[in-house]
Amino acid sequence: MSLPDVQGKRDTVKEQVTEEMLKELIHVYICETDSMSLLDIPSTFVSVDADDAETITEKNNQYAEVCRNRMGNDKYVDRSMQTLNGAAKNKHVQTDSMAMVDTATTVTTWDMYDTLRGPDFSYFSSASAASSLKEEVFGSSVNAESDLQLIMLSENFQQCLLVMERNILRNTFQPKLAAYRQLPVLEAMMQVNKHHLGSPVKPGTMEQRQEDTEKSRSQALERLWAFSCELSRGCSVSSMAWNKRNPDLLAVGYGEFDSSTQRAGLVCCWSLKNPTWPERVFHCDSAVTSLDFSANNPSQLAVGMHDGSIAIYNVHSQDNKSPVISSSECPNKHLGPVWQLRWTQQELSITGDEKVEALFSVSADGRISKWFVFNNGLDCIDLMKLKRIHNAKKKAGGNNTEKKSESVLSALTPGLCFDFHPTDSSLYLVGTWEGFIHKCSCSNSQQFLETFRKHFCPVNCIAWCPLSPDVFLSCSSDWTIQLWKQDRLNPVLGFTSTQMAVYDIKWSPKWATVFGAINEGQLEIWDLNSSILDPVAVQPAAPGVKMKSLLFATQTDCVLVGDSDGQVTVYQLKNFSVGESSQTLGPKRSPNNA
């Protein structure tokens, strides 16, 4: 048989194809072969004009004559012939059956996309390959353990947990969060859930709710929820600040500094989406007295502490537990508690793109300092020293370091609070322990521009009105709140409602005539449009708990109050007037003697 031969021929012909051979130029010549005749059937028709036409016609005639004469002729005899048929033989052949298999596949869009992206994007394959290996080695019982370990350690799982927790909480807190964001509360769904056995929604209850809201058209405070967790329980809230870029992030500083015991301080960053557990927790060495988020770098949080040091934390990543920079090694650091910190954007930088931001602090050692990063730590320059003013005489510039004979204390008085002017950032006000409010400028570090005297107890907080120019409020431990205009040395109005020291005061960001104040026992909301003698809404504190800190929400009309039990409660202002945002306080109001 020829088959084995052909195979042998195939083997020998194989030759290694090298790179050079592939690159060689090969010339191919194409030419015609000789004609090979495969079939030749001559025709039986001859043309009349052909050369041998006559002989052919004659032959044809002769044959025709022979055929005619054949019948009775002796020259021609009929004969028969027989062909031989060969014997037939049957042969069987058997082949292997062809197995037919049906295959189908559905290709989805994402399947094609994943294949294009590469082998690292398959859904289940990577984890299952790893786990199948382990199964071979260990056995099924240990498999579950190692799987769990693998899963728990992966970052994706943590993200998953975070999302899941927020979802669960949103279910629980939906009415409160919706009220915060001023969305309609899903009351109908709640009703359906309660009657899940099948009875229809009772229309009576819905109507009753509507009636209630119509009755209470007066201005009121409604408690929404409180941020609290075990970590913060028992620690007193000292300050709160919103993040400048993400209005849902709140930083709260905790620290006990009224009592004699010095406890370590705590900073928690809460997100509105999770009121039961803070997103970030930072433990500080000493009690936290003030906080502020930076506007240029929104993940930087500056924290001022009771021992005078200032630390800057980065809240972006979850791993960073220690401050990015701290002023504890700085030789110029504050010697007393840092009562207030503020990041302020100063004059435009040289390139003109971004405003240069600097950190300012006021502290109990009487200095107002401007901090900058130097040599991996913070360093400061003093903007102002708060000199003690003993009498009402205008002090002459130059006797700063004169020590009075009556007191052995330094000539500097502790500063408790400060605030920068909303439009002119080189102008600021400082409130001191003596009860004076000094107006100062960043460019003049020797003299105060003006001094406002009215309080006779420490000034606890000062706030410029964000909507009305040149108007500011101050509150003090002498139970009063004073409203001032920048060019008048006497207050325009004074407010007292209870006989308790007022700790914190803030203007509402939406309405020009509304501000909030807290003293130890209650939260008061004043609306100067309605009444200048009494607050329009009062919320008493829970028994045994003192309110310590106040903050208005920027986007919605809610107020946050921090208290001495470590809770930050969110209240919503209901039925306050809208549309008065551009009203300014006229100078026609007669000054009250409060």
Add this chain to the structure above:
Amino acid sequence: MAEVEETLKRIEAHKGVIGTIVVNAEGIPIRTNLDNSTAVQYAGLLRHLTMLARSTVRDIDPQNDLIVLRIRTKKYEIMVAPENGFLLIVIQNPCE
């Protein structure tokens, strides 16, 4: 690792949460606070549904991906979060 454990415990302690199940790539529940038969049933049924949901989302836009699938039923709410190779299932009754 301890933080993750703590977060899981916190989730389980939230108001209304009936149970949580962590399912591995093969559909076996590896950590749960429900009884085993219920956990296996949930794991098996929800796995297919989640894969179908994920396929739907990615068919429309392959660059998109499923983060959470929430099924709100008459009695409670089932939340499934799929990730690479595992599923996290939480069952919550939101208004008890």
